[in-house]
């Protein structure tokens with residue numbers, strides 16, 4: 314079996330133009346199941362655009378995206394979610410007025426919201442609701458928020474809201490989770506806790522993560538593999554050690570204002 318056959322995510326020739334600008338330029342990479350794959354690069358490199366192409370928010374100008382053997386081209390974001398692709402957002406998107414538990418339940422594929430279920434509220438519906446609640450509590454325990462299950466989500470501290478978003482993304486039982494700058498705005502203690510959580514997602518749940526993140530210490534210690542973009546192009550792909558030593562990467566980061574790729578923290582956004 315080749316690397317290509319085993320890939321969970323395959324990005325091939327992916328291109329997105331905005332008027333005259335090529336924001337993502339013929340990018341290729343694959344994400345291996347059970348790994349954390351980092352997508353890094355200086356400000357304006359095309360990371361967010363690439364994320365939006367993979368999740369289906371934006372249509373590509375050229376190229377393709379595959380989840381396992383399944384081509385995703387042309388599928389709406391919700392169809393991609395149903396196939397096992399979940400994401401969190403750079404700017405937190407939770408339902409502030411709902412409880413923490415309810416927020417997780419909104420991420421599930423259940424028939425809880427079906428018209429007949431709501432109208433009849435029969436035993437099957439109640440059993441399903443109980444099961445969904447139990448599953449949501451499990452996820453909250455996993456991310457360390459079980460004690461806050463009944464808290465209004467908007468009242469959670471910032472770092473906890475980020476972990477709630479991750480729990481909600483997990484609720485649809487994804488195969489691949491795209492995380493858009495999960496450490497942004499976190500203090501060092503919250504970042505450290507996040508690092509532990511993301512490791513456990515990979516090591517205990519076997520999940521595959523694709524991560525856009527500017528916190529270089531976190532990226533370097535967490536990621537199994539990195540793809541580096543600059544001006545829309547892939548300039549490097551490899552292990553953190555390989556990427557850190559890559560001349561094109563060093564130059565790209567130095568060119569943005571002397572941020573050392575191995576130590577800069579949040580400065581290269």
Ligand SMILES: Nc1ncnc2c1ncn2[C@@H]1O[C@H](COP(=O)(O)OP(=O)(O)O)[C@@H](O)[C@H]1O
Pocket residue numbers: 331334335336354355356357358359360361362363582
């Ligand atoms: N909707 C858009 N219209 C025009 N240009 C855009 C749009 N979105 C992004 N760009 C441009 O594409 C390039 C890549 O942006 P982006 O993907 O946000 O980079 P990154 O996330 O790596 O900072 C930038 O030059 C940005 O200005």
Ligand SMILES: [Mg+2]
Pocket residue numbers: 360361362
């Ligand atoms: Mg961005």
